[in-house]
Amino acid sequence: MKKLNILLIGGTKDASNITKHIKEKYDSYILTTTTTEYGSKLAIESGSDDTIAKPLLKDEFITLIETNEFNLLIDATHPYASHITQTTVSLSKLFNITYIRFERPPSNLDNVDTSRVHEVTSLDEAGKLIASDFTSGNVLHLAGANTMEAILKYVPVNRFYARILKVPKSLEKCKLLNVPEEHIIEMKGTSSLEENLKIIEERQASVIITKESGDIGGVINKINAANLKDIGVIMLKRPKIKDLNKKDIVSNLDELDEKINNYF
Numbered sequence: 001m002k003k004l005n006i007l008l009i010g011g012t013k014d015a016s017n018i019t020k021h022i023k024e025k026y027d028s029y030i031l032t033t034t035t036t037e038y039g040s041k042l043a044i045e046s047g048s049d050d051t052i053a054k055p056l057l058k059d060e061f062i063t064l065i066e067t068n069e070f071n072l073l074i075d076a077t078h079p080y081a082s083h084i085t086q087t088t089v090s091l092s093k094l095f096n097i098t099y100i101r102f103e104r105p106p107s108n109l110d111n112v113d114t115s116r117v118h119e120v121t122s123l124d125e126a127g128k129l130i131a132s133d134f135t136s137g138n139v140l141h142l143a144g145a146n147t148m149e150a151i152l153k154y155v156p157v158n159r160f161y162a163r164i165l166k167v168p169k170s171l172e173k174c175k176l177l178n179v180p181e182e183h184i185i186e187m188k189g190t191s192s193l194e195e196n197l198k199i200i201e202e203r204q205a206s207v208i209i210t211k212e213s214g215d216i217g218g219v220i221n222k223i224n225a226a227n228l229k230d231i232g233v234i235m236l237k238r239p240k241i242k243d244l245n246k247k248d249i250v251s252n253l254d255e256l257d258e259k260i261n262n263y264f
Helices: 013-025 037-046 058-066 082-095 125-133 143-150 170-174 195-201 219-229 253-263
Strands: 002-009 029-036 050-053 070-076 098-102 117-120 138-140 160-164 184-186 207-211 232-236
Touching: 002 013, 013 029, 013 037, 013 125, 013 195, 013 232, 013 253, 029 037, 037 050, 058 082, 082 098, 117 125, 125 143, 125 207, 138 143, 143 160, 143 170, 143 207, 143 253, 160 170, 184 232, 195 207, 207 219, 219 232
Parallel strands: 002 029, 002 070, 029 050, 070 098, 117 232, 138 160, 138 207, 160 184, 207 232
Antiparallel strands: none
8 A cells, every 4th residue: 555645634533533543554644734723732642744723725725735745635624614625525626636524423312302402504593593482591502612603693692601622712702702701611522411411500501502513522411411401402403515425424433444445
């Protein structure tokens, strides 16, 4: 097998796991792009040879690919970063680079009580639902710092609590949106059922906002905690990405190995 020269679009826990796995099994060079210094730090700790720690425009991606000899592009971005995935799909076709989309599988909710779950297809829909159906109690935002602004168009900030990574970019976003410091909850990985229960109780939440981010995002623990506290859950459904071929998607490291061995 020839050396893998990989452009990894990362910034997620999945990306870190992929990097460790590839470095253990293959002769490889990995350049990881992330949107934050924190993501870059995790990439280096996982074994990435180099990183770019800022959001890249499409033209910047094109220049990056033109000046390197990548033979594999792995997209391990968050399931909701649809614009990045759309860009990476188009770039792989433009430069004829082997493309693999690593997408965490959705949680199996067959044995979970979802009677309190309201599925929405947009943040705007989520905000309107809160404004109409959850007018008392507080809002516990568990959907990431980048989605706060859309919700705060409909929810007064004094009712809004956000669990985020305490990194400069997220804290700056809170400041710009006038979210009080005491309304910011530091996130340290996936929360347990007990931790979710404690946060709901302490913040007197009447509703949780979350993404359907799979088991790695702790969705089931969030729903179960909401059920035990008899509060609502608003869950943002995953976007459908045009031009993404199902045959390019893998959901675990074994499937990733199979693709790599087939292609190389």
